[in-house]
């Protein structure tokens with residue numbers, strides 16, 4: 001038994017401000033999307049990888065990733081990240097566990113993926129999270145309404161990992177209700193399932209703006225340009 005990975009890669013990278021999809025930008029000579037896919041390609045328990053690509057970039061993405069044997073399909077994505085993942089869920093068969101991982105998070109490690117997979121075999125819904133370093137406040141119209149107990153605040157990352165029936169049910173419910181969440185787990189939470197966390201990694205950043213490319217270079221330099 002193993003898992004299927006869904007990699008949403010159909011965004012436009014507006015906050016990066018480049019003409020091309022940010023996932024085709026290179027970090028130390030390799031594109032962000034190839035870096036992300038290669039980590040999953042090397043994981044024994046990852047049986048297949050589906051990519052959601054922008055409808056105009058499906059062919060480009062197929063060509064760009066054609067040497068990765070586990071890439072089982074490049075599916076046209078939708079308007080929001082959630083729609084893109086939903087399109088892939090519609091074609092998924094023969095898998096017990098589904099991991100969703102942002103194409104824009106190339107620094108995920110083998111160790112964290114394997115840890116998450118093992119945890120998903122015990123619990124049906126598990127996500128990577130790191131303890132918040134800053135104090136988090138709820139703010140409305142520029143005024144603080146509430147300060148949260150930092151010890152209970154976590155920043156969540158991807159991959160987010162679920163039993164297949166759990167994620168399918170959660171996405172179907174969200175579609176029916178017209179609910180859009182900012183991560184996959186929020187859909188699963190509102191479907192009534194307990195979502196567990198396991199320790200993430202502060203290096204597992206989502207490359208979103210130009211500053212993140214500088215951080216990306218420094219992460220690679222520290223790692224000695226070796227894939228982990």
Ligand SMILES: Nc1ccn([C@@H]2O[C@H](COP(=O)(O)OP(=O)(O)OP(=O)(O)O)[C@@H](O)[C@H]2O)c(=O)n1
Pocket residue numbers: 007008009010011012013014015016023052077078079080081082084085102103104105206207208
């Ligand atoms: N309709 C969309 C929007 C986003 N994504 C993917 O979801 C991941 C996380 O999204 P984000 O980092 O916000 O990427 P973009 O949507 O491309 O960025 P922006 O919001 O700045 O346009 C990315 O790998 C992105 O390609 C997707 O598959 N389909």
Ligand SMILES: O=P(O)(O)OC[C@@H](O)[C@@H](O)[C@@H](O)CO
Pocket residue numbers: 081102155156157158182183206
């Ligand atoms: O930036 P966006 O809201 O488009 O996407 C974020 C998601 O992909 C996901 O990585 C996080 O919500 C988890 O922190």
